[in-house]
Amino acid sequence: MERETTTRDVSVVKRDGEMAKELQISAYDRRWAIEFEAERDRIAQKLGSIAERIDHNGSTAVPGLDAKPIIDIQISVRQLQPIQSCADLLATLGYVHVPHVDDAFCAFFHRPREWPHTYHVHVVKSGGQEERRTLAFRDFLREHCDIATEYVALKKRLAALTDATDASSREAYASAKREFIDRIVQAALAAGYPRDFR
Numbered sequence: 106m107e108r109e110t111t112t113r114d115v116s117v118v119k120r121d122g123e124m125a126k127e128l129q130i131s132a133y134d135r136r137w138a139i140e141f142e143a144e145r146d147r148i149a150q151k152l153g154s155i156a157e158r159i160d161h162n163g164s165t166a167v168p169g170l171d172a173k174p175i176i177d178i179q180i181s182v183r184q185l186q187p188i189q190s191c192a193d194l195l196a197t198l199g200y201v202h203v204p205h206v207d208d209a210f211c212a213f214f215h216r217p218r219e220w221p222h223t224y225h226v227h228v229v230k231s232g233g234q235e236e237r238r239t240l241a242f243r244d245f246l247r248e249h250c251d252i253a254t255e256y257v258a259l260k261k262r263l264a265a266l267t268d269a270t271d272a273s274s275r276e277a278y279a280s281a282k283r284e285f286i287d288r289i290v291q292a293a294l295a296a297g298y299p300r301d302f303r
Contacts, residue, residue: 126270127264127265127267127269128173128264128267128269129174129269130171130173130257130261131174132171133169133170133171134165134174137165137166137174137176138161138166138168140176141161141176141178144176144178145159145161148195151195151197152180152195155182155183155190155191155194156180156181158181159178159180160181160240160243161176162178162179162227162242163175163225163243164177164256165177166243166247167243169250170246171257171260171261173260175223175224175225177225177226178224178226179228179229179236180227180229181231181232181233181236182228182229182230183230183231185209185212185230185233188202188212188228192214198216199217199218200215200224201214201215201218203215210229210235211227211228211229212228213225213226213227213228214227220269220272221269237294237302238290238294240298240299240302241298242289242290243299244293244298244299244300244301245289245290245293245296246289252289255285259282260282263278263281263282264278
């Protein structure tokens with residue numbers, strides 16, 4: 106495999122004589138926190154009281170952790186359904202809703218419309234299980250460098266096998282991390298995470 110070029114979150118590589126774009130895991134960038142804050146403020150202004158809390162989550166929210174350079178944002182709302190009321194407001198900020206069976210507990214949006222994305226937004230019920238799981242995972246990684254290092258190694262192995270231009274390949278990447286994430290979430294919840302939870 107020969108690396109050709111690198112963009113924000115993909116690297117063009119040759120595989121069996123064909124061009125593919127490997128999912129890029131980047132070194133931690135302090136600007137991710139600043140990018141989150143700016144986007145949080147845009148979202149908060151648009152959603153107003155609908156958003157009970159807006160959190161930076163995912164790997165870019167863990168200082169020192171290598172990650173895909175996509176800012177994950179979790180928006181907690183009092184009432185998740187109907188999701189259209191939130192979707193319409195997020196659409197005015199350039200977010201695209203991706204309908205999925207998970208909409209029942211975690212609606213997913215991305216910006217921009219086409220890959221590569223710069224922001225992923227997950228809308229969850231305030232005080233609900235999904236909100237708590239996501240924050241517990243983030244907080245646990247922030248306080249356990251050994252687990253964070255293990256997670257980065259897993260992501261890099263999987264990213265090398267992922268064609269970032271193919272949605273099903275990106276979905277397979279996310280699914281392949283699920284067992285690790287579920288194990289850490291269970292440990293985190295048992296240990297009293299998340300730390301900052303009502």
